[in-house]
Amino acid sequence: MPTTVRDRLVDAAFELFEQQGYDATTIDDIAARADTSRSTFFRHFRGKDDVVLPDHDALLARVGERLSMSAPGSRAIALREGARVPLDHYLAEGPTAMARYRLASTIPSIRDREIASVQRYVRLFAQHVHGWLEDDTDGPLRAELVASSIVIAHNHVLRRWLRGEQDEPTTRAGLDRALDRALLALRADPSAGGATIVISGPDPDVEQVLEQVRAALNAPR
Amino acid sequence: MPTTVRDRLVDAAFELFEQQGYDATTIDDIAARADTSRSTFFRHFRGKDDVVLPDHDALLARVGERLSMSAPGSRAIALREGARVPLDHYLAEGPTAMARYRLASTIPSIRDREIASVQRYVRLFAQHVHGWLEDDTDGPLRAELVASSIVIAHNHVLRRWLRGEQDEPTTRAGLDRALDRALLALRADPSAGGATIVISGPDPDVEQVLEQVRAALNAPR
């Protein structure tokens, strides 16, 4: 089978990291186990932690593409499908994604880089949402809130799968539920003219709702 | 005046970083300009980037303290005052905070560490909020959403001040407004029994509101 040098390096790195720890394994160790040289390692990866992390660049680009082709009427759909892109990617990756998660949970250096990567997704979502809210005062803040909520919802369901707490179908369905909750912030829009009503909850009683509305309107705000 | 070695090191580092860039200045440079030795530098700071970052540990502890002494009736107040702790700290710091912001905006290494620090605040808030929502299904997700919204609101107003776009009083008032928006996610609680009503916006017309409520209740959800 045509295993490339790059693949051998990744495998060697994962094995050594899990086996003898991150700090304890040198790049020479990784290169040696992959039957190649230190130079070659640095030709393929920017650094030691780079081996573990997936290439977010490609994934980020795909998410950006999805968000770019969004019509004014279907913003929410674009956001949901944008969030689905990385989730599907990791679900398809399977065990590799899980191994990476184990490492990212343990090794501070890698966890920090992972957090920084997550932030790039937040910024990407925020940029698009901000563009959609151009006329809004407080646009940047709302955009950031919505963006981070989406990413949090995504990571929430992803982590449960990575930890083996959920199977794939449950995870996919979970994203939709989590996004429901996350996008409440988008739906409740205090900057719109008049008032914005958000009603959530199972089968509300109409009279009770109206009573609550009266109370809310009469209360000092 | 009794400038300590530590202070001299910090000053030297800031000057050199701004003057000749982060990567271009070695720790020897910093030590030399502070008229001390490399050993002393590492005795005071864990690493090169540590000089720039404030000690989040103390700040984090103070926020945690404030959140810990929160009664069931005053959760929202605790969150607001918890968010005010770091804001007040940076406002008091003044120019130093601004210089740090300039560096963090420019130098990827420092920015990544800054992002990781922010994440620690999110986790702290989330832990407390999660404790308060113990009985809630989806508690962890809601807690994360609320926590990150608070931190985003905080950083939003802080950044505007750091960039010199706002004066201090405006910034303090801005935090409250930003938190209003951020905490919508907390108020709109789909897991509560019955329904939850969130009404936001300036001076809503009662009839219009009731009409919207009827429409929302009649619409298929």
Add this chain to the structure above:
DNA sequence: GTTCGAATCGGTACTCAGTATCTTAAAGTC
């Protein structure tokens, strides 16, 4: 078949961050 060019890889040497350890000077403490 030869030659040219472009990748790909290995090898060497260097800078610098970070750690460990030892020694020294100064400042309390009894």
Add this chain to the structure above:
DNA sequence: GACTTTAAGATACTGAGTACCGATTCGAAC
């Protein structure tokens, strides 16, 4: 004054990351 503690300087080492050079291979063009 002798003793302990603490802050600082000095030295040496490991390992990440960079720069550069040379060797090999594989095609394509002539």
